[in-house]
Amino acid sequence: MTMIKCISPVNGEVYAERPAMPLELAKQAVGHARLAQKSWAKRPVEERVKLVLAGVARLNEMVDEVVPELAWQMGRPVRYGGEFKGFNERSNYVASIAADALKPIIVEESDRFERRIEREPHGVVFVIAPWNYPYMTAINTVAPALMAGNTVIIKHASQTILVGERMVRAFIEAGVPADVFQNLFLDHDTTAALIAAKSFDFINFTGSVEGGRSIERAAAGTFTGLGLELGGKDPGYVMEDADLDAAVDTLMDGATYNSGQCCCGIERIYVHESLYDAFVEKSVAWVSNYKLGNPLDPETTLGPMANKRFAATVRHQVADAVSKGAKALIDPKLFPQDDGGAYLAPQILVDVDHSMEFMREETFGPAVGIMKVKNDGEAIELMNDCQYGLTVSLWTRDPERASRIGRNLETGTVFMNRADYLDPALCWTGVKETGRGGSLSILGFHNLTRPKSYHLKKVTA
Numbered sequence: 001m002t003m004i005k006c007i008s009p010v011n012g013e014v015y016a017e018r019p020a021m022p023l024e025l026a027k028q029a030v031g032h033a034r035l036a037q038k039s040w041a042k043r044p045v046e047e048r049v050k051l052v053l054a055g056v057a058r059l060n061e062m063v064d065e066v067v068p069e070l071a072w073q074m075g076r077p078v079r080y081g082g083e084f085k086g087f088n089e090r091s092n093y094v095a096s097i098a099a100d101a102l103k104p105i106i107v108e109e110s111d112r113f114e115r116r117i118e119r120e121p122h123g124v125v126f127v128i129a130p131w132n133y134p135y136m137t138a139i140n141t142v143a144p145a146l147m148a149g150n151t152v153i154i155k156h157a158s159q160t161i162l163v164g165e166r167m168v169r170a171f172i173e174a175g176v177p178a179d180v181f182q183n184l185f186l187d188h189d190t191t192a193a194l195i196a197a198k199s200f201d202f203i204n205f206t207g208s209v210e211g212g213r214s215i216e217r218a219a220a221g222t223f224t225g226l227g228l229e230l231g232g233k234d235p236g237y238v239m240e241d242a243d244l245d246a247a248v249d250t251l252m253d254g255a256t257y258n259s260g261q262c263c264c265g266i267e268r269i270y271v272h273e274s275l276y277d278a279f280v281e282k283s284v285a286w287v288s289n290y291k292l293g294n295p296l297d298p299e300t301t302l303g304p305m306a307n308k309r310f311a312a313t314v315r316h317q318v319a320d321a322v323s324k325g326a327k328a329l330i331d332p333k334l335f336p337q338d339d340g341g342a343y344l345a346p347q348i349l350v351d352v353d354h355s356m357e358f359m360r361e362e363t364f365g366p367a368v369g370i371m372k373v374k375n376d377g378e379a380i381e382l383m384n385d386c387q388y389g390l391t392v393s394l395w396t397r398d399p400e401r402a403s404r405i406g407r408n409l410e411t412g413t414v415f416m417n418r419a420d421y422l423d424p425a426l427c428w429t430g431v432k433e434t435g436r437g438g439s440l441s442i443l444g445f446h447n448l449t450r451p452k453s454y455h456l457k458k459v460t461a
């Protein structure tokens with residue numbers, strides 16, 4: 001029997017393991033989800049919304065278990081209290097718009113015609129979730145999919161193997177029927193085999209570009225709808241009129257929070273030449289304040305990366321950039337806890353350019369490159385010189401300028417004076433290799449349902 005294991009970044013030991021489900025059993029579970037979907041969809045939307053929110057509330061009651069469990073699984077320090085803020089904000093927002101988002105679009109209601117577009121759930125939705133924000137990324141699809149009348153099967157990342165299990169437990173304890181929301185422990189082959197057998201009506205995959213490609217390949221020819229939320233290399237651009245301290249604070253937090261393991265984390269920063277020196281100096285001071293260490297220690301502000309192989313990628317990119325002329329500004333002596341493994345000191349690189357892998361490939365760690373620019377044109381060109389496009393963070397006092405620059409950027413979201421945030425009222429989406437589709441907002445509901453058109457011509461005697 002294959003075991004799926006979570007190796008804890010805290011001490012490198014197995015923290016949890018579960019047997020991978022055999023294909024035949026997984027197919028049976030999908031069958032149960034399909035059967036349950038019909039009656040779930042017949043319930044009024046208000047009832048589904050209420051049950052989902054009850055599940056969310058039940059999970060909140062588990063906070064004392066969830067927070068240390070997250071630290072053990074993926075290294076986030078306990079002082080941050082898990083990810084309940086975003087988890088609840090997203091759930092509550094989608095609940096508040098569900099009925100409206102799902103209501104029919106009436107085109108005509110006259111004595112001659114009824115013409116409208118109704119929204120129907122897809123059926124069984126499959127959610128494949130990553131470890132970096134394991135609850136928040138999952139809820140983006142789980143909550144609206146269930147509210148829309150789909151049943152959901154979740155397969156969580158091995159690194160956060162307990163998260164899907166816990167979410168499902170909370171929802172079932174809150175009254176969601178067991179077959180409506182199921183967690184399956186699946187290895188890659190079984191996942192691919194289920195997808196290829198057309199088990200699902202819609203798949204939301206959040207993870208790496210390589211993972212996204214595998215899922216797309218598995219789904220080829222099945223015509224299963226796919227939402228792909230993949231990697232990023234998000235830039236910040238600090239203009240000459242920016243609020244410098246606010247820019248340093250938000251961009252450094254965006255680059256390093258969660259050990260830099262955020263899909264919309266800041267990975268490269270372009271600063272107008274007039275502010276460059278001050279920005280770099282303040283950023284170094286900001287990052288130097290981190291306390292790297294055991295995430296279960298309440299004093300720790302920067303935990304280990306989730307896995308030593310992720311830290312190895314960051315170390316490789318930094319070393320490669322330095323060998324090509326980049327300068328590393330954070331003194332490693334400030335972070336004696338860096339063990340060459342999962343515990344990794346943060347880093348800021350200057351004298352970087354786009355010939356370096358560090359400035360082009362996703363780093364997904366607490367390291368960021370800073371470049372000087374002369375004007376908006378140069379900044380736009382550099383920001384677009386990338387295969388990814390999730391968010392950009394523009395720093396200026398001029399919203400018109402931000403909008404003008406935004407129209408020239410290849411990205412899913414344009415932020416001004418903000419970064420590393422997901423607004424559940426807006427569509428979470430990306431361009432280029434960051435994927436396709438969109439979650440949250442009213443459009444997220446549309447992607448989790450299909451339109452059905454009614455054209456009813458009345459008989460007039």
Ligand code: NAP
Pocket residue numbers: 128129130131132133137155156157158159187188189191192206207208209210211212214215228229230231232262263362364390430434
């Ligand atoms: P990952 O290795 O691609 O894994 C993501 C999920 O997909 C996990 O559940 C993983 O399961 C599963 N998976 C990967 N390859 C698979 C395959 N061939 N067949 C079946 N399942 C497969 O990504 P990750 O390292 O967990 O997450 C980090 C990546 O996610 C980063 O690139 C980040 O930018 C991206 N991300 C994007 C967003 C967004 O909104 N765009 C949000 C969060 C994260 P196992 O763990 O069992 O391998």
